[in-house]
Amino acid sequence: MDVVHTHGAGESQMFGQLKGFRMTRDRRIILEVLGEAGTPLTAEDTLERANVALPGLALSTVYRTLDELLSRGNVERTLLSNDGRAFFELTGHAHRHYMVCLGCHRMLPIRSCPVDDSVDSAAEELGFEVTDHSLVLYGYCRCCRSGRQSREESAE
Amino acid sequence: MDVVHTHGAGESQMFGQLKGFRMTRDRRIILEVLGEAGTPLTAEDTLERANVALPGLALSTVYRTLDELLSRGNVERTLLSNDGRAFFELTGHAHRHYMVCLGCHRMLPIRSCPVDDSVDSAAEELGFEVTDHSLVLYGYCRCCRSGRQSREESAE
DNA sequence: TCTCTACATGCAAATGATTTGCAGCAACAT
DNA sequence: ATGTTGCTGCAAATCATTTGCATGTAGAGA
Numbered sequence: 035m036d037v038v039h040t041h042g043a044g045e046s047q048m049f050g051q052l053k054g055f056r057m058t059r060d061r062r063i064i065l066e067v068l069g070e071a072g073t074p075l076t077a078e079d080t081l082e083r084a085n086v087a088l089p090g091l092a093l094s095t096v097y098r099t100l101d102e103l104l105s106r107g108n109v110e111r112t113l114l115s116n117d118g119r120a121f122f123e124l125t126g127h128a129h130r131h132y133m134v135c136l137g138c139h140r141m142l143p144i145r146s147c148p149v150d151d152s153v154d155s156a157a158e159e160l161g162f163e164v165t166d167h168s169l170v171l172y173g174y175c176r177c178c179r180s181g182r183q184s185r186e187e188s189a190e
Numbered sequence: 191m192d193v194v195h196t197h198g199a200g201e202s203q204m205f206g207q208l209k210g211f212r213m214t215r216d217r218r219i220i221l222e223v224l225g226e227a228g229t230p231l232t233a234e235d236t237l238e239r240a241n242v243a244l245p246g247l248a249l250s251t252v253y254r255t256l257d258e259l260l261s262r263g264n265v266e267r268t269l270l271s272n273d274g275r276a277f278f279e280l281t282g283h284a285h286r287h288y289m290v291c292l293g294c295h296r297m298l299p300i301r302s303c304p305v306d307d308s309v310d311s312a313a314e315e316l317g318f319e320v321t322d323h324s325l326v327l328y329g330y331c332r333c334c335r336s337g338r339q340s341r342e343e344s345a346e
Numbered sequence: 347t348c349t350c351t352a353c354a355t356g357c358a359a360a361t362g363a364t365t366t367g368c369a370g371c372a373a374c375a376t
Numbered sequence: 377a378t379g380t381t382g383c384t385g386c387a388a389a390t391c392a393t394t395t396g397c398a399t400g401t402a403g404a405g406a
Contacts, residue, residue, distance in 0.1 A: 056353065056402055077393080092356045097393060099354090113269040115324060118364080119392065133318045142318065149325060153304045161332030162289045162298065168271060169305060169325045176317030212373055214383060233364080248385045253364060255383095274363065274393080348406080355400070365390065372383070 055106065063088050064099050065124075073141050074112055074121035074132075114141075114170060133171040137178030144171070211258065219244050220255050221280075229297050230268055230277035230288075270297075270326065289327040293334030300327070 055061075067083040068075065075083070081096045100122050103109040112121045114134055121141065131144040147169070154164040211217075223239040224231065231239070237252045256278050259265040268277045270290055277297065287300040303325070310320040 054353090058354065058402065060355075090356080094357080094394075095355055098395095101394090111271055113271050115267055115269050133313055133316075133320070135318075136321070142316070144313070146312070148305055148309045148312075153327065156302070156304075157289055157300070157327055157329070160289075160298070161335070162291075162327070162329055163335055164289070164327045164329040165292070166328040167326060168328075170323060171309065171313055171318070171320045172322040172324075173313070173318055173320040179317070179319055210382090212382065214373070216384075246385080250365075250386080251384055254366095257365090276363085350405085351401105351403100353400105353402080355398105357397095359394105359396080361392100361394065363391085363393100365388105367388080368386095370384085373381090374378105375380090376378090 055102065060084075060088060060091055060095055061099050063091075064096060065103075068109065068122065068124045071123070073143075074123040076119045076121055078119070080122065112168065112170075116172070131169045131171075133173060133175070135175040135178055136172055137174050140175060142175060144169075211262065216240075216244060216247055216251055217255050219247075220252060221259075224265065224278065224280050227279070229299070230279040232275045232277055234275070236278065268324065268326075271328070287325045287327075289329060289331070291331040291334055292328055293330050296331060298331060300325075 063084045064080060067080055071079075071083070077093060077096050077100060080100070081091060081093050084091050084096065100109060100111075104111055104122070108125055109122045110125050110130070112123075112132070114121070116134075116136065117139070131147060133142040133144060134140075135142070149167055149169055153167070157164050219240045220236060223236055227235075227239070233249060233252050233256060236256070237247060237249050240247050240252065256265060256267075260267055260278070264281055265278045266281050266286070268279075268288070270277070272290075272292065273295070287303060289298040289300060290296075291298070305323055305325055309323070313320050
């Protein structure tokens, strides 16, 4: 048999494609946390939020779960040029592109993707087969533009 | 007095804007290495190449120099989603955009920038002031497409 | 429901990249 | 030349992430 068995119906529908993935309580909470976050989270962020419901959860478990989900394609990982940590979010949500505020470090999703086929086919002409791409805009959000330092400390 | 003094004329012209930056032999070599590399280098790469001329050079010096140059805007740092290390290159050279091969991990520069004003002004409408952006295409280069694994080990 | 086995977890130690403290050294203004 | 200030090497410290290992538990089957 190929299908995952879970108690609850909710997650098994949502993550029914996760064959061989044991839906433990830890993982359910981690998925919940990712699903409820409106923004990509670091492993540490994820732990903090999961700890509300799961005080004992270990950071290594969060990493292992995120890695697992990553390799299954259920989450995406993003690295920013000004931050050594990795950010994770559910692939379903995938805005994929962000505006990253250099003041408050918030990641604001961009819905539309300005990088389309033209780029891919230009690369293709150079013999390069594009499978994926990432675009990040750096700058300052509205909050940080007006009263630029008031937020810099509050959200760092 | 504000201007850097160096013995040689070459570097002082190129990096004359580097006030307070001491043009030591180590740094001259590091800059040379970055200038001659046709591709962004990691700190370790840089050390290896610099070691040819400077056997005793320490990795920490490379990092310190790169950080210094970074904060002065003379080099740019890029992080890739599949590699924990940072890549550096002279800003002057800045192609800024790359195609990164998932097979051989080579970074191929893209000359043109498909992300232009339209994106910035779209962001601007959302109250976001764009100061910079990064675009990376992931995929497979010509070499790796034909005989995909022959290169995977050779260049890893 | 109960048991068994594979897989998940916590903890602590190992990595890998990058940073830092410190004492000695060298570049550059004078 | 010569002192001051800023570089440098070395080793130890961080930071994010990974891994080994002993134990716990989800979920397949009895």
